[in-house]
Amino acid sequence: MTVYILEDETNIQKHIIALVAQIPYLQLIGYAADIVKAEKEIPQLKPDLILSDIQLKDDTCFNLFNRIDISAMQVLFITAYDQYAIQALNLGACGYLLKPLDTELFNETIDRCFRKTEQHKFNQYQLEIAATHYRGNARPRRIALKSAAFTQVINIEDIVYCSSDKGYTTFWLKDGTSILVSKVLKEYESVLPPDTFLRCHQSFLVNGHFVNKFFKDGYLEMTTGAQIPVSERKKDSVASFLERM
Structure with a gap:
């Protein structure tokens, strides 16, 4: 399973790279610390899995994912504890891990991504729900519910x-x-x-x-x-x- 990392904090990016390297079935094919680079590379590299922070220095990943086609990819969000960000992700039924990353939980979550390829894919409606709530402090009107x-x-x-x-x-x-x-x-x-x-x-x-x-x-x-x-x-x-x- 090929992996692309989008994270602008250098120490965390290095930590994620190290965690990925320890999992035999993962292949790191690229990483970026900004949206501009990621927007060029992700459509070309077509990773199976994107590990992404939400708020980058130059934009949010939500805006990036609205501009490129990630429908065939899985996305696992990696975010600091932010009640509003977590609420947005939960409303959109998006998978996420909290910083600082726990190695055991990271491995378990990656394993689920590997075995259940649909679990961390999300449709455009889910993305819009999460993005709208994250951007606008808006009262939530819709929620994504993920069944089996x-x-x-x-x-x-x-x-x-x-x-x-x-x-x-x-x-x-x-x-x-x-x-x-x-x-x-x-x-x-x-x-x-x-x-x-x-x-x-x-x-x-x-x-x-x-x-x-x-x-x-x-x-x-x-x-x-x-x-x-x-x-x-x-x-x-x-x-x-x-x-x-």
Whole structure:
């Protein structure tokens, strides 16, 4: 699997090069510290995998990836801890690793890229969602959900509630359909608008706009007819939340 590295911090770039060199099935075919060089080389070299920082000195990788065709490539973002960047990547269902890089986690993630070539590919809709949110401080309107078979982009306002079970999250939509994704509920709690979505139970996150009734014995009735449990310790916060809606 051929690899291209886009990273403008010299020490981190050298560290990534060293990590790549330790994995026998990886072949480093190029690296850049700026967008200008990467924009020339990536279309020519056509790497299987791009390891990319988000914010480079001369531009963001999002803008670069909008200008070149990377549809046949995998991208793994490598970013410093930045709540806004992480939120953007999660909204776009994009794979990422945090700096400083952990060697074991890096190796595991690269192995997943090698074995599951679709996992870190993303379509134009995913890129647009992540890029728009990263650039504009905008209220998120859409989210990309990656299931085992496909990636679906949905309107956030169409989510009635989310439920979790054993490391999986199911999104229940207003048209009666559902989407199962292999991420925990907490990840989505951190990216969905907090003035609209409320964690009412360890296993449930609800959209307040679809709440029909709140029963004092501990459950919510949604406009779809679904009944959602409310944990004892969440009753007061649920009541306060609904009063503000």
